[in-house]
Amino acid sequence: MAQRQGTQTEDLGEFIVDTMDCEARETAHRERGTARPITVVGHPALHRECADVTEFDAGLAQLIDDMFASQRMAEGVGLAANQIGVDLKVFVYDCMDDDGVRHVGVVCNPVLDELDAARRVLDDGGEGCLSVPGAYAPLARPDYAVVRGQDAEGRPIAVRGTGYFARCLQHETDHLYGYLYIDRLSKRERKGVLRQMEESTPRYETVPND
Template identity: 40%
Template sequence: MTARDIRLYGDPVLRTPAAEITAIDEGVRALVQDLLDSVALPGRAGVAAPQIGVGVRAFSYNVDDVIGYILNPRVVEVRGEPELTGEGCLSVPGLWHDTPRHPYARVEGIDLDGEPVVLEGEGLMAQMLQHETDHLDGVVYLQRLRKDERARAMKAVRESDWF
């Protein structure tokens, strides 16, 4: 397996809600390995399957030196009022914006054996859980920005050398 190229903002796969994984087969196992290899690179907190061009509900994470994955995740709980938190995205390279995120999040899904998985936390973990499940819902963090911040962000996207 290998680290896969990251799809950039503007790619339709990033705006399309991802499909549930209904069968865990060798293709899903290979996808999970690619997600784990992709998130293990320096500076990455999470990689969602759509970011590597696969429209299914799966993501990998790398938070506090813990690397893992989850299939069919759903946010089941958030706590606290959203706070502005500096955030970037591999699919929107070079940009960093204050994004409203809840300080606590809990996500439930399954592993490759079909067993339940619960991921939860505060700080970076909560931010990553919300960010990656957004990707699975076809939402890029730019859509979460306040109106004035979003206008500045979209201008920066249009002026970037990758868009």
């Protein structure tokens, strides 16, 4: 995700702590990784559901490192594997919430909790995407999200986000199921976003859709 221009009972102890040692953890991943070019709307990898992660091995660890490096290169706050052309359900994030608290982590095989009506408060803030470079549009999403999946070693995890971080969790999970944020816009809004993209020049390397 670009920087901005089934209901379950929650136990507060079940959520991972992703706010500690953020700088050191992100730097370690990034320095081990190699930045890769970003796929953009129209690339086949972005428009189909990704495969489940089944092997939590050195190859996955290297992919995660490369994703952090790619995310930093593109100045993003979240990145899904298919955004660098890899067909696996994994995303990384380095995102501030609305209170200015930094969250850094990785989720494999993510599934979003369905929110009950009492928790579905919509935020219609702006949203952008590294795979739709240079374009932004308002999009209503719940201002609270819980995503469940596995960490890089295959252990079950749950991540909770509010505000902008909640938007990031929903945005990146969407990617891994073949959806871009523009797929949630009206036809008119989508055309406007694609026009913005055509009129801008990406500030990072992208993969041509030949």
